[in-house]
Amino acid sequence: MSVRLNPALNPPAPTPGAVGSGRQLINTTVIETSRIVLAVPSKGRLMDDSLAALAASGMTVRRPANARGYRGTCDEFPEVEIAFVSAAEIARHILSGAAHFGITGEDLVREYGADDETRAEIVRPLGFGHADVVVAVPDYWVDIATMADLDRLADVFRPRYGRPLRVATKYLNLTRRAFARHGVSDYRLVESSGATEGTPAAGTADLIVDITSTGETLRANNLRVLTDGIILKSQAMLFRSRSAPLADGAASIADAVAARLTAAAVVV
């Protein structure tokens, strides 16, 4: 078969004749995998900045006249298909191999990929979409300024309230890793898919781990970032998947795309 799942496990290339007959049989598969998918955020400032970054690298992206279309093309690389998807989906696609390249936040790739270094690599940071993943507590907790303070609080919280501290976040993995690094062990994560900053006031959590760029939303919700509570300084990055399958011949095109995108780093 001409589908590469893993270069290390890839069987020897089929003979030309076999490829021809194979194409007849698995026509759709070949069409799918001979393309190189570059995933780009589908809306807003992140999309505009991403397209500008691609343009600066010499890649002109065209979105179909129907502005709602989710597939686009690239003038310089006819084999490249542009997929317009949400930033979170892009992170998953890069890690699962559904996209060969993608532009998304480092926070999302680190969150979804516990073993991200084996599944994706950073081509380069793009210099926009800056945001920090932070640990924030209600600002009336005047006794708590650091992660060490939080650990001390966790120890007395359970005996006093009969339950562990609750931490609301959509970054379950980033939070676990950061809290373990700081030795905070007695807490419970509450998964939050939106409006995380409202959970302490609502009483569904005691503190949060969330992303912030200016800190305004946190302040508006009477939350304060711990002095050593910045878990990750994130920005938009161009990622290359290490697990995306490539059809025969597509690998060299993917390398050419990567070279074009990397070279721009020097120019920019």
Added chain:
Amino acid sequence: MSPARVLTAETAHGFDRLEAQAQRILAAFGSTGHEPVAPAAIQPAAVFLDAIGEALRARTYVFTDPGGAELCLRPDLTVPVCRLHLERDPAGARYARYCYNGTAFRFQPADAGIAHPREFRQAGIEQIGNRTGVTPERADAECLAIVLDALAAAGLSPARLVITAGDLGLAQAILAAVDMPARWRRRLAGLHGRPAAFRAELARLSTTPGSQAAHLPSALLDQLAATHDTPTARADQLAIVTAHLEAHGLDIQGARTLDDLATSLAAIARDAVARPLDAPVAAVIERYAALSCPLTELAAALTDLAKDAGIETGMETGIDIAAAIASVETRTRELRSTGADPGRIAFSAEFGRSLAYYTGFMFEIGLPGEPRTSPIAGGGRYDGLMRACGAPIDVPAVGAAIHTERLLAALVGGRP
């Protein structure tokens, strides 16, 4: 993820042999009066997640069912047995002995290796409540002895085993015997089983106990410090903290109460002016924390420690840990009377188990040369877990589980 890993995780190797072995283990448990029970594999997530600590929660398979209930695949069988006991006896304190054999589920990272499948089998015992005329030390000893007997019934000779034990109750007794504020004791006891964090906190208390006050205004600290040991301390502290919050436009929006905040700030203010932990006291604690000896030598080591502590701290009679030493002696004697050899149990003051709910004596049983992360069996005392599961009061309880796949691997050679 390699194909080999998927196979390991999905396949119960030698299921028939595992079951035959489990029957021998259950027969041993049954002969000592344990009632076989089969709690549900799917459990409500909340109880588990509150009771076991985030370290294990991170490895628990949690899901939402079509009805919206948050559930989990049980990561161990101790909490399910406690819940089963509470169904039968909502007060929770009635004496009962249970045994079980079933699957437990824990997420394992891709590089976990074949000794750590995500679906594995445990056979274990739990003793809940007080049996008239039986000391907690006797119950601890019986629990360990019954597990050793069950391992022997399955064919694993005690002579092949490495048994390690720790004791949170003993650590608390040492801390209670030396001179320091109660809040420092609680803090250090909370770090039992985390040696690096324990040593760091001990060093902090010995040098800069006031470090937590660094970010607070000195006026607030001074006001709070002035209330210490006055008859109206509590009311004054509440008023001072209320005024501070109002002056800074801070509202109480969340679970933490004004009382909690005032207690915490008063303690910080106290630490800010506190003398660091006396060097001789820190030395006694350090010496205890470094203690590692056969269980049979523990009482003598503690007696020496108490005597020397008197010399070091300038107290004429040393520190008073007589009750704790007597407890160690009782447990050692009871172990001997069950037929277990306490001389083969290695006590370590730093030993703690990864589960958050243990409160007293605890142990792990493994093979020489195997990593500590892959014990064949483990258990201990968990006097707070029944309450965490919904009992109205603390209920004494002790239990242990055998990792039956590792046991089989140890018996047939090779690994599971």
